[in-house]
Amino acid sequence: MERKPLVGIVMGSMSDFDCVVETTKLLEEFDIPYEKIVLSAHRTPDETIAYAKSAYERGLKIIIAAAGGAAHLAGVIAGCTTLPVIGIPIKTSTLDGLDSLLSIVQMPAGVPVATVAIGKAGAKNAAVLCATILGAFDEKYHQKMLDHKESMKRNVLENMKF
Numbered sequence: 001m002e003r004k005p006l007v008g009i010v011m012g013s014m015s016d017f018d019c020v021v022e023t024t025k026l027l028e029e030f031d032i033p034y035e036k037i038v039l040s041a042h043r044t045p046d047e048t049i050a051y052a053k054s055a056y057e058r059g060l061k062i063i064i065a066a067a068g069g070a071a072h073l074a075g076v077i078a079g080c081t082t083l084p085v086i087g088i089p090i091k092t093s094t095l096d097g098l099d100s101l102l103s104i105v106q107m108p109a110g111v112p113v114a115t116v117a118i119g120k121a122g123a124k125n126a127a128v129l130c131a132t133i134l135g136a137f138d139e140k141y142h143q144k145m146l147d148h149k150e151s152m153k154r155n156v157l158e159n160m161k162f
Contacts, residue, residue, distance in 0.1 A: 012067030
């Protein structure tokens with residue numbers, strides 16, 4: 001039986017999945033069920049808004065939005081839902097993702113988007129942030145975060161003398 005997704009991953013284009021695959025790997029490691037979809041704030045605005053407005057009723061707890069360039073996807077979604085939205089700025093060829101970062105992080109008061117780092121580090125941190133948010137209300141995910149932090153600590157300690 002397939003579990004109901006808790007996290008929705010929205011990408012501005014299919015090419016964003018090269019980065020977002022890092023998010024999916026960690027969500028799977030944390031055993032967090034997710035769904036993924038390609039929507040564009042500019043090319044499919046009606047569908048993007050409908051997705052955001054239906055997310056809560058469908059049982060999602062968090063939405064991750066990954067986009068490059070103008071990167072308005074996270075902001076449009078945040079404007080249409082009460083769920084936490086995490087924005088992943090995708091690295092671009094013109095400004096190395098700085099354009100994406102600024103488009104996602106510069107939200108008006110009252111419409112927050114939790115913005116992570118540009119690229120693959122941000123994609124990983126989006127999954128960690130999901131587990132952290134869910135862990136605040138669910139012991140299973142809280143324990144997964146404790147285990148994750150302990151694993152990172154062990155890795156550093158094992159490699160401190162080289």
